[in-house]
Every structure is written in C-alpha cells, then in structure tokens.
Amino acid sequence: MALTADQTVDALRAAGEPTRLRVLALLSAEELSVMELSRVLDQSQPRVSRHLKLMTDAGLIERFPDGARVFYRISADPQTHRLVDMILDLLDDAEGLADHERLEQVRTERAAAAAAYFEKVAPQWDRIRSLYVAETAVEAAIETAAGPGPFQRVVDLGTGSGRMLTLLGKRALMSIGLDLSHNMLNIARTNVTRAGLDRVELRHGDIFATRLPAQSADLVLVHQVLHYLVDPQAAVLEAARLVGPAGRLLIIDFAPHELESLREEHQHRRLGFSDEEIARWLADAGLAPEQPVALPPDTDGLTVTIWPATRPTLLERQAA
Numbered sequence: 001m002a003l004t005a006d007q008t009v010d011a012l013r014a015a016g017e018p019t020r021l022r023v024l025a026l027l028s029a030e031e032l033s034v035m036e037l038s039r040v041l042d043q044s045q046p047r048v049s050r051h052l053k054l055m056t057d058a059g060l061i062e063r064f065p066d067g068a069r070v071f072y073r074i075s076a077d078p079q080t081h082r083l084v085d086m087i088l089d090l091l092d093d094a095e096g097l098a099d100h101e102r103l104e105q106v107r108t109e110r111a112a113a114a115a116a117y118f119e120k121v122a123p124q125w126d127r128i129r130s131l132y133v134a135e136t137a138v139e140a141a142i143e144t145a146a147g148p149g150p151f152q153r154v155v156d157l158g159t160g161s162g163r164m165l166t167l168l169g170k171r172a173l174m175s176i177g178l179d180l181s182h183n184m185l186n187i188a189r190t191n192v193t194r195a196g197l198d199r200v201e202l203r204h205g206d207i208f209a210t211r212l213p214a215q216s217a218d219l220v221l222v223h224q225v226l227h228y229l230v231d232p233q234a235a236v237l238e239a240a241r242l243v244g245p246a247g248r249l250l251i252i253d254f255a256p257h258e259l260e261s262l263r264e265e266h267q268h269r270r271l272g273f274s275d276e277e278i279a280r281w282l283a284d285a286g287l288a289p290e291q292p293v294a295l296p297p298d299t300d301g302l303t304v305t306i307w308p309a310t311r312p313t314l315l316e317r318q319a320a
C-alpha cells in the first residue's frame, strides 16, 4: 500500500539529518545492534539510540529486542524500503566509505572471534551441543521432518562435526557437508567414516556463498548455525537457492531465549529466532514455510524449533 502524505513527510523528516542518513546506509547493509552502530559511527550509545528512536517512530526502521540487546533493520514495509533505497541512491557513495570500512572491520573481528571459537571447540563440539538441548528428541523430530527419503543429495550447511550427515546420510545417495572450520571438517571426516558413509563430500566453504549449483539438493539442512551469523537472512536465502523442485529445507535453531551468557561464552550473535521472522525469510526466498515444530527442553535447557519449508511446484505457485 502506498504511503500517505503524512507518513512520507514523517519518514523524510526522520531521515533528514547527516547521522541518520549514515545509520540508514549502514542498516541497508545488514541488521545491527546499538552497540555496533555506536562503534561504527564513533558516537555514544545514548546519542545513537535517540536517532534510532526517531527513525523507528517514523516507521523507517524496525527495532527488535534480542535478549538484553536491541537490533535494528530497515522496515520490511515495501514502500518504506523503496523510499529508503531512493534516499540512499541520491547520496555520494564516497561519503559513506569510511563508515563501511569501519563496519567491515567490526564484521571481520566478529567473524574472526567466531572462527577461532569453532577451531578451538571442535574436539568438544558434540558434548557442547548436547548441553542446552534435549538431543534425542530433537534428532528424532528432524528425522521425521526430513521425510523418509531416499534423497538424491543432502546438503548440510555449517556441518560442524557432521552430526546431521551421520543422522540422515544413510537415506541419501550422496551428501555434502560444508563448513568454514578446518578442525570441524576433520572431525566430521572421522565421524562419517566411522558411521560407514562413503558417499559424503566434506567441503571447506562459506554458507553465504556456497558455490553449489542452484536447486541441486532435495534436502538442505541448517542446524544450529544461524544464531552465530552476522546476516542470518542471507544464509537462509543461500540455503533456499540450493533446494530443488519439491525439495525441502530444514532450519533448526533456538526459539527466542534470554541466555545472554551464550554471547560471551559461545559466540552466539542472536538469542534465538521467532517463527514469524523465519517464515518471512523463507517466503522471501521463494519457499513455502510449513508448520514449525517446537521442542521444549527436558529440564532447564532451551527450546529448539524446526522450521521446515518446501519449494512449491509450478502448479502450486500458479494456484497460490
């Protein structure tokens, strides 16, 4: 729906200030927390928060709390998004260069901290994974959500120690596990061999640019990876790109929670995801989201959710 004259004026007023234009340019690259914005802009958090509040009130950006942190992104409303793009198109890119360089620096540091964490914890990963979740129930539910197979090609993105491959690999003609951590891949190699799986390829690669062919898998898994990532939506988009006709994508991650300590101790960036957020990302990526399956913890752990989605057939798309 088009914006009213009042909404347009409010949005333009809210954008009409140099720092706020810088914030919009940064948020158009990725969702960011107040802390990260304040670092990139080199301004205090209260000052940045005032700018953010103004733009949130005008509907230009959306705020979403994540545990004790608050993240911001450009509004999902298509007309507002268009307005922001138009404003940013008018700006001289050179002016925002220093901000984008500082953002790149923040990203690099974050990615390096996460990569170092995974290289370090690789040998203990199977034990760490089971600390917060009722693993047996989760894995049984994943097997059900995946369907009976047999699968032509299973792709497990952020495979870690290869647990999803050993769980589902027997039902697949071939599987690919992709991960950024060499240590994790070495452990996955041992685990798949031990499980007697020989048609498994373990590849070093980035979930944001897998270099795997489009629509080449009938089952794609992203198990406990999204909450570490700087841009989880981009990872969902790349995972969805790999899903073949009538294939399935299973995203498995935490429901929203409050365990702040996981950020410092285990490099989590996001404290879980809501059903609405993931459903929107899946639909934007061209998949049909199915009913999520929530698996509450046995005792004081975390709720794990499975978000299944399929690639609709041409007939289903025409009927929709």
Ligand SMILES: C[S@@+](CC[C@H](N)C(=O)[O-])C[C@H]1O[C@@H](n2cnc3c(N)ncnc32)[C@H](O)[C@@H]1O
Pocket (backbone or CB within 6 Å): 118, 129, 157, 158, 159, 160, 161, 162, 163, 164, 178, 179, 180, 181, 184, 205, 206, 207, 208, 222, 223, 224, 225, 228
């Ligand atoms: C928490 S572990 C989960 C591993 C496995 N899916 C499991 O559930 O046991 C997250 C994995 O994602 C990998 N990872 C993180 N960022 C990645 C990226 N950008 N591309 C590929 N893998 C990544 C890490 O190296 C790590 O092995």
